[in-house]
Amino acid sequence: MTPTDDDSGAQRLIGFALDISDGARARCILDLDDRHLNRMGILHGGIAATLLDSALGVTASLTNDPSGRHPVSTVSLNVNYLAPGRPGRVTATGRLTGGGRSTLFVEGDLRHEDGTLIATATGVFRKLKAPA
Numbered sequence: 508m509t510p511t512d513d514d515s516g517a518q519r520l521i522g523f524a525l526d527i528s529d530g531a532r533a534r535c536i537l538d539l540d541d542r543h544l545n546r547m548g549i550l551h552g553g554i555a556a557t558l559l560d561s562a563l564g565v566t567a568s569l570t571n572d573p574s575g576r577h578p579v580s581t582v583s584l585n586v587n588y589l590a591p592g593r594p595g596r597v598t599a600t601g602r603l604t605g606g607g608r609s610t611l612f613v614e615g616d617l618r619h620e621d622g623t624l625i626a627t628a629t630g631v632f633r634k635l636k637a638p639a
Contacts, residue, residue, distance in 0.1 A: 517561065521554060525565060527575045533565035535599040539592065550592025550625065555617055558599035559628040560584050563613040566601030567632035570611060578635040582610070586628045596620040609634050 518525060523537040535558045537543065545551045564579050571577035601615040610633055617626040 515561075517557060521557060523558060523561070525561070525575070527565065527569060527573075530573060531566075531569065531603070533562045533569065533575055533601050535559075535562045535565075536596065537598075538596050539594045544594070547591075548594075550597065552586075552588060555588070555592060555597075555599075555626050556584065556586045556628075558597070559586055559601075559615055559617055559626060560630065562599035563601040563615045563628060563630040564632055566603055566613050566615070567606075567611040567630075567634070570603065570606075571634060571637075577637055579611070579632040580635055582631040582633050584628060584630045586626055588626050590619075590623050590625050592617070592625045593619060593623075597625065604629075606632075 523535045526534040543554050560581055565575040567579045568575045568577045597617055597619055599617045601613050604614050605612040612631055614629045618624055
């Protein structure tokens with residue numbers, strides 16, 4: 508995946524791509540390599556959490572802005588690790604589950620390209636004021 512000028516700093520650092528093509532949910536896609544693995548040769552939990560936080564946060568942002576750029580802040584994020592992330596492509600996907608004018612509830616999952624469910628997450632996100 509080739510970085511673009513629209514990528515966030517985290518995207519450029521880790522190397523994931525953001526897909527908002529369906530308009531209602533965000534997906535973060537990463538081709539794992541040795542930079543993303545821990546000493547046991549599996550996906551580092553912090554990177555898994557970052558992918559999930561990003562997918563859930565952009566999903567929350569899509570409620571205000573079809574480009575996914577309306578600022579939101581993570582209030583809480585709970586990640587459950589279910590299986591090791593092996594080298595290959597992984598995708599984190601967010602789904603809006605509820606909320607109101609300022610607080611949004613989002614859940615998501617991280618899956619390997621072979622369908623293995625690596626982790627699930629729930630998050631609470633607060634909408635922030637858009638920059639002037």
